[in-house]
Amino acid sequence: MVEASGMMYTNTNTTLVPAFNPSIQRNHLRLCQLPLLRRHHVQFSLSATASETSAFMETIPWGCENDSLENSSSLLKWLSQSGLPSQKMAIDKVDVGERGLVALKNIRKGEKLLFVPPSLVITPDSEWSCPEAGEVLKKNSVPDWPLLATYLISEASLKESSKWFSYISALPRQPYSLLYWSQSELDRYLKASQIRERAIERTNNVVGTYNDMRLRIFSKYPDFFPEEVFNIKSFKWSFGILFSRMVRLPSMDGKVALVPWADMLNHNCEVETFLDYDKSSKGIVFTTDRPYLPGEQVFISYGNKSNGELLLSYGFVPKEGTNPSDSVELPLSLKKSDECYEEKLELLRKYGLSRSQCFPLRITGWPLELMAYAYLAVSPSSMRGKFEEMAATASNETTSNKDLRYPEIEEQALQFILDSCESSISKYNKFLQASGSLDLDVTSPKQLNRRLFLKQLAVDLCTSERRILFRAQYILRRRLRDMKTGELKALTIFNGFRKFFK
Ligand SMILES: C[S@@+](CC[C@H](N)C(=O)[O-])C[C@H]1O[C@@H](n2cnc3c(N)ncnc32)[C@H](O)[C@@H]1O
Numbered sequence: 001m002v003e004a005s006g007m008m009y010t011n012t013n014t015t016l017v018p019a020f021n022p023s024i025q026r027n028h029l030r031l032c033q034l035p036l037l038r039r040h041h042v043q044f045s046l047s048a049t050a051s052e053t054s055a056f057m058e059t060i061p062w063g064c065e066n067d068s069l070e071n072s073s074s075l076l077k078w079l080s081q082s083g084l085p086s087q088k089m090a091i092d093k094v095d096v097g098e099r100g101l102v103a104l105k106n107i108r109k110g111e112k113l114l115f116v117p118p119s120l121v122i123t124p125d126s127e128w129s130c131p132e133a134g135e136v137l138k139k140n141s142v143p144d145w146p147l148l149a150t151y152l153i154s155e156a157s158l159k160e161s162s163k164w165f166s167y168i169s170a171l172p173r174q175p176y177s178l179l180y181w182s183q184s185e186l187d188r189y190l191k192a193s194q195i196r197e198r199a200i201e202r203t204n205n206v207v208g209t210y211n212d213m214r215l216r217i218f219s220k221y222p223d224f225f226p227e228e229v230f231n232i233k234s235f236k237w238s239f240g241i242l243f244s245r246m247v248r249l250p251s252m253d254g255k256v257a258l259v260p261w262a263d264m265l266n267h268n269c270e271v272e273t274f275l276d277y278d279k280s281s282k283g284i285v286f287t288t289d290r291p292y293l294p295g296e297q298v299f300i301s302y303g304n305k306s307n308g309e310l311l312l313s314y315g316f317v318p319k320e321g322t323n324p325s326d327s328v329e330l331p332l333s334l335k336k337s338d339e340c341y342e343e344k345l346e347l348l349r350k351y352g353l354s355r356s357q358c359f360p361l362r363i364t365g366w367p368l369e370l371m372a373y374a375y376l377a378v379s380p381s382s383m384r385g386k387f388e389e390m391a392a393t394a395s396n397e398t399t400s401n402k403d404l405r406y407p408e409i410e411e412q413a414l415q416f417i418l419d420s421c422e423s424s425i426s427k428y429n430k431f432l433q434a435s436g437s438l439d440l441d442v443t444s445p446k447q448l449n450r451r452l453f454l455k456q457l458a459v460d461l462c463t464s465e466r467r468i469l470f471r472a473q474y475i476l477r478r479r480l481r482d483m484k485t486g487e488l489k490a491l492t493i494f495n496g497f498r499k500f501f502k
Contacts (some may be wrong), residue, residue: 008332078166097266176315189458351395
């Protein structure tokens with residue numbers, strides 16, 4: 001489970017993990033990070049050509065529609081024949097998540113469910129139907145994510161000859177994920193949210209990973225990795241599947257895995273139960289944290305993720321106000337006009353930060369790192385001696401001075417955060433006001449459906465992010481007002497004393 005400690009997250013034993021981006025931000029502010037690639041191989045620029053970009057929109061020749069039950073009975077049949085014990089749940093159409101697992105019988109709170117045997121789990125150690133292809137990747141020390149992405153494509157392309165045919169046939173042909181939003185869709189709908197940058201960065205990384213694999217491996221072994229199969233379109237699909245379905249199993253030393261059947265479970269923000277390997281039953285299980293009646297959909301948690309992160313990896317946004325882990329990224333920047341600009345920037349860089357930095361705001365508050373960054377941004381040259389501890393605290397690279405406070409500049413620091421909040425709020429206001437009139441130009445019903453779908457997701461995301469900003473704005477304004485009235489009171493008392501002594 002992801003542990004939330006204050007505003008920071010300890011990356012312990014998360015479940016469904018989309019933690020892929022080597023990010024511009026600091027690791028400690030991320031919910032969960034996995035190294036994807038050896039960095040020197042990544043080409044971060046978006047090197048896909050226009051035709052490749054449009055190819056992203058095409059579908060691949062395997063899998064099924066997102067809401068289809070057409071392949072689910074053969075999936076269950078294959079799983080049962082391959083060792084999955086009899087289940088208390090069945091795949092069905094559901095209100096939340098289109099397709100999910102529904103209780104067939106009464107399920108008690110605290111009951112263990114699933115018991116998927118390790119032989120039915122895809123991991124980086126799984127045997128390849130084409131062992132030579134697997135050998136090539138191992139010889140090249142390809143990391144887990146691109147290895148699994150390539151494995152999935154290789155097995156999918158073998159159709160019935162692959163052990164995983166029934167599983168892959170029941171996977172969505174186009175997983176919901178921001179990977180499938182074009183650049184212009186991201187610009188159009190997510191301009192106000194920082195998630196837009198993360199989506200672009202993620203797409204760049206997937207394209208970079210593909211280019212790297214093609215250059216280093218696929219082009220050298222075209223018999224094992226023909227371009228008709230191992231192309232950016234199939235890579236995008238396999239990464240979309242990994243982002244939206246892969247789990248990390250804490251009791252298997254954090255091994256990453258695709259768990260057929262278990263990956264039909266949808267997420268609920270109020271549920272706190274995660275998939276894991278159960279040593280006693282030797283299967284992947286989860287323990288229910290509430291009872292279910294027959295016919296009710298059963299949920300797990302994909303981790304304590306914000307609405308933006310859920311949209312980024314899984315392509316959905318929970319209903320407003322239902323996600324206790326929701327947060328919004330607040331961008332803060334050093335001012336170029338600052339007389340100590342160069343000095344401060346150098347210190348920020350020393351601690352791995354940059355001139356512009358995002359910090360998570362939650363409905364319950366903000367992290368100390370954000371406050372430290374604000375202190376640094378507003379501190380005058382007379383406080384030069386404190387710059388380093390501010391930068392270190394902003395980067396979370398210090399254990400001491402957890403109670404960082406500088407009363408002499410607190411008001412300016414809070415005002416600085418408030419200004420950034422208000423500038424973000426005005427971006428959200430602009431988008432949400434304009435959203436009503438967006439897309440009136442579309443005539444094709446298919447395009448209209450897609451646009452309405454994306455717009456609704458964006459409106460839901462922006463509304464929830466703006467709500468957190470409104471809350472922060474309220475708290476900041478109140479604190480500033482209290483500080484000012486406090487100062488006024490102190491001044492009145494001081495003047496009173498002066499008069500008295502006169
Ligand atoms: C691990 S799969 C779960 C099974 C999936 N519904 C299916 O039919 O294949 C994750 C995907 O399920 C959907 N999903 C999961 N939880 C959801 C929720 N609370 N609301 C909407 N969609 C959800 C999203 O499309 C997500 O990408």
